[in-house]
Amino acid sequence: MTRENTRRRLNELKELLNQYNYEYYTLDKPTVSDAEYDRLMQELMELEAQYPELITPDSPSQRVGGEPLAAFTKVQHTSPMLSLGNAFNEGDLRDFDRRIRQEVGDQFSYICELKIDGLAVSLRYEKGIFLLGATRGDGVVGEDITYNLKTIKSIPLKLKNEINIEVRGEAYMPKRTFEELNKERETRGEELFANPRNAAAGSLRQLDPKIAAKRQLDMFVYGIGENEAVILDSHSAGLDYLEQIGFKTNHERRRCASLENVLEFIEYWAEKRPSLPYEIDGIVIKVDSLEQQEQLGFTAKSPRWAIAYKFPAEEVVTRLIDIELSVGRTGVITPTAILEPVRVAGTTVKRASLHNEDLIREKDIKLGDFVTVKKAGDIIPEVVNVLEKRRTGEEKDFVMPSSCPECDSALVRLEDEVALRCINPKCPAQIREGLIHFVSRNAMNIDGLGEKVIAQLFNENLIHDVADLYQLQRDELLRLERMGEKSVDNLLNAIEASKANSLERLIFGLGIRLVGEKAAKTLAQQFETIDRLQAATLEELTTIQDIGHKMADSIVTYFAKQEVKDLIEELKLNGVNMAYTGPKAVNATEIDSAFAGKTIVLTGKLEQLTRNEAKKEIEALGGKVTGSVSKSTDLVIAGTEAGSKLDKATQLGIEIWDEAKLIQELKR
Numbered sequence: 001m002t003r004e005n006t007r008r009r010l011n012e013l014k015e016l017l018n019q020y021n022y023e024y025y026t027l028d029k030p031t032v033s034d035a036e037y038d039r040l041m042q043e044l045m046e047l048e049a050q051y052p053e054l055i056t057p058d059s060p061s062q063r064v065g066g067e068p069l070a071a072f073t074k075v076q077h078t079s080p081m082l083s084l085g086n087a088f089n090e091g092d093l094r095d096f097d098r099r100i101r102q103e104v105g106d107q108f109s110y111i112c113e114l115k116i117d118g119l120a121v122s123l124r125y126e127k128g129i130f131l132l133g134a135t136r137g138d139g140v141v142g143e144d145i146t147y148n149l150k151t152i153k154s155i156p157l158k159l160k161n162e163i164n165i166e167v168r169g170e171a172y173m174p175k176r177t178f179e180e181l182n183k184e185r186e187t188r189g190e191e192l193f194a195n196p197r198n199a200a201a202g203s204l205r206q207l208d209p210k211i212a213a214k215r216q217l218d219m220f221v222y223g224i225g226e227n228e229a230v231i232l233d234s235h236s237a238g239l240d241y242l243e244q245i246g247f248k249t250n251h252e253r254r255r256c257a258s259l260e261n262v263l264e265f266i267e268y269w270a271e272k273r274p275s276l277p278y279e280i281d282g283i284v285i286k287v288d289s290l291e292q293q294e295q296l297g298f299t300a301k302s303p304r305w306a307i308a309y310k311f312p313a314e315e316v317v318t319r320l321i322d323i324e325l326s327v328g329r330t331g332v333i334t335p336t337a338i339l340e341p342v343r344v345a346g347t348t349v350k351r352a353s354l355h356n357e358d359l360i361r362e363k364d365i366k367l368g369d370f371v372t373v374k375k376a377g378d379i380i381p382e383v384v385n386v387l388e389k390r391r392t393g394e395e396k397d398f399v400m401p402s403s404c405p406e407c408d409s410a411l412v413r414l415e416d417e418v419a420l421r422c423i424n425p426k427c428p429a430q431i432r433e434g435l436i437h438f439v440s441r442n443a444m445n446i447d448g449l450g451e452k453v454i455a456q457l458f459n460e461n462l463i464h465d466v467a468d469l470y471q472l473q474r475d476e477l478l479r480l481e482r483m484g485e486k487s488v489d490n491l492l493n494a495i496e497a498s499k500a501n502s503l504e505r506l507i508f509g510l511g512i513r514l515v516g517e518k519a520a521k522t523l524a525q526q527f528e529t530i531d532r533l534q535a536a537t538l539e540e541l542t543t544i545q546d547i548g549h550k551m552a553d554s555i556v557t558y559f560a561k562q563e564v565k566d567l568i569e570e571l572k573l574n575g576v577n578m579a580y581t582g583p584k585a586v587n588a589t590e591i592d593s594a595f596a597g598k599t600i601v602l603t604g605k606l607e608q609l610t611r612n613e614a615k616k617e618i619e620a621l622g623g624k625v626t627g628s629v630s631k632s633t634d635l636v637i638a639g640t641e642a643g644s645k646l647d648k649a650t651q652l653g654i655e656i657w658d659e660a661k662l663i664q665e666l667k668r
């Protein structure tokens with residue numbers, strides 16, 4: 001074939017395949033067999049392999065996911081991607097309706113749409129070709145995820161018209177895909193996604209587009225950003241237009257002439273919601289006329305012409321079969337409800353923490369009760385209440401035992417505490433939990449030692465205390481279930497590497513009562529070696545800023561114990577570093593940096609640093625990082641998807657930086 005003929009044939013194949021793809025994924029009306037589609041695709045791939053210079057961005061071959069990226073590039077949105085104000089009940093909606101009427105009078109109509117529970121993305125087309133797809137990010141700057149979005153088959157690579165346009169919509173994972181993905185992850189022993197939204201976001205934020213390609217996401221387009229193409233007079237006409245030029249819009253939308261119709265639409269979908277093949281978390285209500293939209297305008301964060309009605313968290317009834325008790329690292333006894341498995345908001349729930357005995361009394365929970373369960377924040381299962389009417393008389397009171405379920409020693413309730421504790425230092429559960437804490441990411445950070453492996457090592461008598469971890473032998477580990485050569489080598493390397501950790505990790509890892517990560521760092525910086533810390537008196541400790549009397553007391557008591565002294569000697573003999581190797585403690589105001597002496601809050605997702613890394617670097621430059629925004633905050637660093645903290649900072653007029661600015665100042 002000549003080059004010219006190849007070009008012609010390639011164009012033909014692209015047109016055909018894009019058309020078939022559109023019929024299948026957007027219209028849901030295939031006109032050719034899978035075999036025919038595959039044959040044409042094969043031909044296209046072969047020709048493109050021969051003539052790579054003829055590959056264009058709208059070729060269907062570009063959907064499969066190319067090489068992994070090193071990082072996502074930032075994209076400035078042409079106009080900010082705002083969010084919507086929320087309504088949680090009819091009253092909120094009536095207020096919204098009243099505000100609209102005050103501004104535009106009585107002649108207007110609404111358009112109601114499903115609020116798809118995924119993530120907002122923007123798609124940019126030039127001359128009808130899909131060139132750039134981005135996440136919402138902080139609304140002003142997002143991330144370029146074009147390659148991942150190209151794997152979504154209902155996103156057209158080429159529009160029916162050769163126009164420049166930017167559109168916005170919701171990328172999501174269908175319920176079925178989500179369930180299959182989680183099932184697969186469960187069999188592989190991987191962490192499950194809490195809901196389809198997290199799964200979709202996780203998939204689109206993968207640097208390797210092949211992963212997104214496997215995840216089978218979908219997208220509904222719900223609006224036009226930048227538009228040089230047509231003049232429209234209403235939002236609904238805009239949706240029809242988007243549909244005409246090749247996009248998939250959601251058809252479950254309705255124009256409503258009155259708020260009463262809006263309420264009907266909401267009621268209808270609140271009930272019908274489970275039958276949809278994708279998750280929705282509410283209904284979006286928009287004023288239809290674009291002229292009236294303009295008249296209504298925007299607040300700082302959202303349009304005045306639209307609102308999102310949020311469905312209440314799904315509540316499901318199930319039976320509480322039992323209450324199980326677990327013993328934490330510090331001996332605290334936590335009761336957990338064992339439930340008859342039930343689906344709530346996309347996943348199966350079998351357990352829910354009951355926190356403490358008082359909560360069981362307050363809610364009057366009995367064994368065998370029917371209870372209502374929901375997911376707080378859509379993630380953590382929670383028992384809402386008991387259905388007293390469904391009691392049969394067979395239910396049994398739950399009696400909190402007086403002795404530890406693991407070691408049988410007497411439980412105590414310390415002054416001012418709701419929790420019951422086991423205070424036996426030899427309690428196997430506490431030792432096991434202590435080991436899990438020691439190896440955890442923010443402590444000694446030993447990768448490959450999950451809870452299950454620790455439990456196995458402990459049950460097989462291979463470890464009794466944290467020092468034993470450094471004595472583990474290769475052949476012992478190989479004998480454990482599910483431990484192959486490779487994982488054993490990785491684990492031994494991780495254990496070896498942990499010996500060099502700076503002192504604060506060890507201090508935190510030891511699990512001294514009341515000593516958290518932050519205090520561990522302060523102590524390591526002040527005393528520099530474990531010997532000096534061990535020798536510190538109560539007076540010395542209390543003079544340190546941020547170390548209170550109770551903590552000082554707990555530290556002194558801890559190091560006075562003979563078994564602690566022995567443990568530290570043993571760790572030393574095993575080559576564990578006992579000195580602080582991080583940056584020196586400095587008087588903040590003496591440092592010349594943009595952070596010195598400032599109180600700083602980190603919020604949202606950072607891309608180039610973990611939050612922990614950012615915190616460490618800021619502290620090394622004399623800044624103080626705190627958790628919540630208040631009047632005493634000097635600076636807020638907002639990553640992507642920053643939420644209420646960013647809003648509060650804006651309200652209080654606090655200086656706000658993005659990640660790029662943070663990195664620039666850290667490098668200075």
Ligand code: IVH
Nearest residue numbers: 082083084113114115116119120170222284
């Ligand atoms: S309209 C100016 N329509 O809900 C904002 N949003 O805060 C225009 N969403 O982040 C948004 N379905 O990602 C609109 N039919 C729909 C939607 C929708 C889901 C998401 C959107 C946004 C959030 C609202």
